[in-house]
Amino acid sequence: MGGFAEANPPTLHDLQATADDENSQRATNNRKKLTMKITAFECFKVPPRWLFLKITTDEGICGWGEPIVEGHAGAVEVAVQEAAEYLIGQDPTRIEDIWQTLYRARFYRGGPVLMSAIAGIDQALWDIKGKAHNLPIYEFFGGRVREKVRVYSWVGGDSPNEVASAARQRMESGFTAIKMNATSQSHYVDSFDKVEEVLARVGSIREALGSALGSAFGIAIDFHGRVHKSMAKVLARELEQFHPLFIEEPVLPENNEALKEIAHYTTIPIATGERLYSRWDFKQLLHDGVVDIIQPDLSHAGGISECRKIATMAEAYDVSVAFHCPLGPIALASCLQLDACTHNVLIQEQSLNIHYHQNGDLLDYLQDPNVFAYQDGHVNVPSGPGLGIQINEEAVREAAKIGHNWRNPVWRTTDGTIAEW
Structure with a gap:
């Protein structure tokens, strides 16, 4: 009897191959959809002493960064402009490749200006990538390890007085920790x-x-690096009676070898690192085993990408992290994204009402200031896409018309010699 042969039913292997093909096609379509090019860079010098960066793409997705060295905003702006010459037309989602290029494709590298320029660019690229995938940045680093982050508030000024009443005000506002300058x-x-x-x-x-x-x-x-080794030893010993949370920069970073001697005089945790700019700067400090808390700054030390690596290095040495951030809302949002997914984070600095702020403060450039609502000494991790904040661009552009020319003070001791600020 004639007839048609019955077709062989699809095997499990055939079904899996079909599914793989469909997934591969979807992934290809998604990649095409998410393939972007950087089209523009804009820098905004805004009060009180900040520099904001906006990176625009051809898909209409924009990212914000905060590349700044306090007192040298103009120098960093030029460094950003030099980097932009390479980045226009590049794919903003290739963050690691861009970082490595900006760092390694130049003979002279490192330092506050070049690394701060990279830092702000890196923040903005992560903001773009998060928005493109509709995810907060911490999701790209394995997700959250905490729901909220402990924060501290500054009291006093450069030459602190009346700190007791200010500390009480902070406590009554819900903070559980403060920081103060030790000396003038x-x-x-x-x-x-x-x-x-x-x-x-x-x-x-x-x-x-x-x-x-x-x-x-x-x-x-x-200590702000104002105190030299001989006096730092005395202060570290005498302050033990008050059980401080930590002492910070007991000596200048160029004198970090003295930390080993200072550590013999105290059991107070020693923190430092705001003036170190890469994992290579932190390498010897961690190897020496004399620091308890490192304080890389996400606007100085290569941004989110580099500070993630620095924090991971510190974890291997049983050292905690308190990211330095007496800066603006973009820098703080970057810190909180990394705080969320970094196990060895201790506490987060933030700048609301800090004594440096004149003609501008932390919340002035946000569409929704409640994203940084502090409660019981903590702040919730922003869960929106990218950095999790929305910049009020109109306010930024208006403030940039005013700009700033912030400089730190020049101090002298009683005999007229230059003193450390």
Whole structure:
């Protein structure tokens, strides 16, 4: 009897191959859809002392970064413009390749200006990538390890006085930790009354808050590199009685070899790193084993990509991270994205009402300031796409018409010699 042979039914292998082909085609279509090119760079110098960067793509997706060295905004802006010569027409989603090119494809590299330019560009590229995939940046690094981040607030100014009342105000606002400058001008070896002044200020905070949180309230003390090794040893020992959260930059970063000696005089955790700009700068510091907390700045140390690597290095040395950020909303949003997915993060600096702010503050350039709503000493991690914030571009452009020319003060000691600020 004639007839047609019955077709062989598809095997499991055939079905899987078909599914793989369909998935491959979808992936190809998605890649085509998400293939973008960088079309424009714009920098905005805005009060109080910041530089914002907007990167635009041909898909209409824009990203924001904050490349800034405080007091050198103009120099960083030029460095960004030089980088833009390479980046126009590039695919913004190839972040690692762009980072490596900006770092390695030049004979002279590193330092605050070049690394800050890379940092702001890197932030903006991650913002673009997150928006393109409708994901917050932390999802690209394995997702969150925490729901919220502990933050601290600054009290006092460059020459801190009346810090006790300011600390109480911060506590009543819900903060559980503050940071203050330890000293003003200091000689290599100074009189002990300078030490007693510091002890009196820190003691006044502990006394003012003693009936409330007591020692549970964190007091971080920033030496700001103003104190030289001889005095740092004395201060570190004498401050132990107040159980500080940490002491910061007890010596200048170019003198970090002195940290080993200072550590012999105290059990207070030692923090440093805001003036180090790459994983290579942190390598010896971590190897020496004398630092407890590192403080890379996401607007100085190569951005989100590099600071993620630095934090991972620190974790291998059992060292925690407190990202440096006395800056603007883009820098803070970048920090919070990395805080969210980094296990060894301790606490986050933020700049609301900091003494540097004149004619502008942290929330002034956001469409929704509530994204940084602090509660019980913490801030929730922004969950929107990219950096998780929306910049008020109209406010940025208006502020850029004013601009700024911020410079740090020039200090001298009593005999007229230049002092560290």
